[in-house]
Amino acid sequence: MDELDTAILRQLQEDARQPNRAIAQKVGIAPSTCLERIRLLRQRGVIRGYHAEVALPALNRSVQAMVAATVRPLSREVVAEFERSVSRLPEVLSVYTMAGSDDFLVHVTAQNIEHLHAFLLDRFTERREILSFRTMIIYQHLTNQVLDPLPPPSDSVTR
Amino acid sequence: MDELDTAILRQLQEDARQPNRAIAQKVGIAPSTCLERIRLLRQRGVIRGYHAEVALPALNRSVQAMVAATVRPLSREVVAEFERSVSRLPEVLSVYTMAGSDDFLVHVTAQNIEHLHAFLLDRFTERREILSFRTMIIYQHLTNQVLDPLPPPSDSVTR
DNA sequence: AATGAAATTTTTGGGCC
DNA sequence: GGCCCAAAAATTTCATT
Numbered sequence: 001m002d003e004l005d006t007a008i009l010r011q012l013q014e015d016a017r018q019p020n021r022a023i024a025q026k027v028g029i030a031p032s033t034c035l036e037r038i039r040l041l042r043q044r045g046v047i048r049g050y051h052a053e054v055a056l057p058a059l060n061r062s063v064q065a066m067v068a069a070t071v072r073p074l075s076r077e078v079v080a081e082f083e084r085s086v087s088r089l090p091e092v093l094s095v096y097t098m099a100g101s102d103d104f105l106v107h108v109t110a111q112n113i114e115h116l117h118a119f120l121l122d123r124f125t126e127r128r129e130i131l132s133f134r135t136m137i138i139y140q141h142l143t144n145q146v147l148d149p150l151p152p153p154s155d156s157v158t159r
Numbered sequence: 160m161d162e163l164d165t166a167i168l169r170q171l172q173e174d175a176r177q178p179n180r181a182i183a184q185k186v187g188i189a190p191s192t193c194l195e196r197i198r199l200l201r202q203r204g205v206i207r208g209y210h211a212e213v214a215l216p217a218l219n220r221s222v223q224a225m226v227a228a229t230v231r232p233l234s235r236e237v238v239a240e241f242e243r244s245v246s247r248l249p250e251v252l253s254v255y256t257m258a259g260s261d262d263f264l265v266h267v268t269a270q271n272i273e274h275l276h277a278f279l280l281d282r283f284t285e286r287r288e289i290l291s292f293r294t295m296i297i298y299q300h301l302t303n304q305v306l307d308p309l310p311p312p313s314d315s316v317t318r
Numbered sequence: 319a320a321t322g323a324a325a326t327t328t329t330t331g332g333g334c335c
Numbered sequence: 336g337g338c339c340c341a342a343a344a345a346t347t348t349c350a351t352t
Binding site: 048058087094112115136139 | 206218219
């Protein structure tokens with residue numbers, strides 16, 4: 001992970017479909033070198049994949065909410081089963097498993113408020129392991145598409 | 160947004176770098192047709208972009224947290240400025256602007272717990288508009304990379 | 319490791335159904 | 336709106352440094 005890898009990663013996070021030739025030019029290396037670097041980044045698992053970003057309203061998903069849920073018992077089995085089954089629901093964008101007073105934060109989308117309400121009644125109210133949940137409407141969700149490496153933890157330089 | 164568009168979108172969300180020819184074959188159309196569909200999806204803004212997904216530990220981001228913050232006054236100016244400045248911090252992955260008892264949820268990453276703590280003390284404690292914040296550690300974050308359109312709101316069929 | 323050029327594959331666009 | 340086909344462009348490989 002040198003400066004070159006970082007620059008290449010930045011490009012691929014910004015636009016994963018731009019030609020290898022364009023990336024090579026921007027970071028100042030030959031296309032073949034760039035391609036080899038990208039191949040290694042993928043092989044080492046630094047790049048996990050390439051995904052299209054889709055506008056949620058175009059998918060009839062104009063309403064977003066964060067659902068904070070607590071489950072009981074908080075056992076390995078119940079946690080794993082919650083993660084698995086909830087993350088597979090079509091309305092669910094992501095599941096955060098948390099330390100704190102809420103066990104999970106579930107980022108969900110629906111066509112509108114009525115559908116959101118119906119979804120929660122159908123999929124959350126009925127679940128026996130869910131002790132309680134709170135729903136918070138999301139007005140806006142801003143995402144940082146491009147992430148650079150953070151400076152290594154100071155331990156790794158001093159020791 | 161017919162079945163074909165949905166199938167193409169699914170492919171591009173799964174792997175945005177697979178050749179157009181491969182997508183065409185999987186959804187059962189000619190490559191030129193597929194390319195034209197993709198071009199239109201982009202033009203209509205359904206596809207917002209293509210991004211590489213990067214492993215957070217490889218970027219020295221092994222710790223994730225959700226920070227729930229409340230600000231005062233909750234004016235248009237303060238909200239906009241919070242969104243703008245906080246989303247630009249390198250540790251911040253995304254900012255959710257919320258309805259509810261918390262005004263924002265901020266998804267942050269750091270090298271480790273010590274760096275997370277330092278980041279919060281440096282960037283949150285000092286801010287004058289932040290009334291309070293709570294930090295919740297994230298054990299795991301599962302994401303649904305592939306989203307299909309939800310069925311259109313029932314209004315649009317009956318009326 | 320990086321380069322440059324050759325071989326292969328993919329994308330692109332016009333004409334036709 | 337979709338398909339076929341030829342030209343253009345991009346990717347990939349590999350011998351060389």
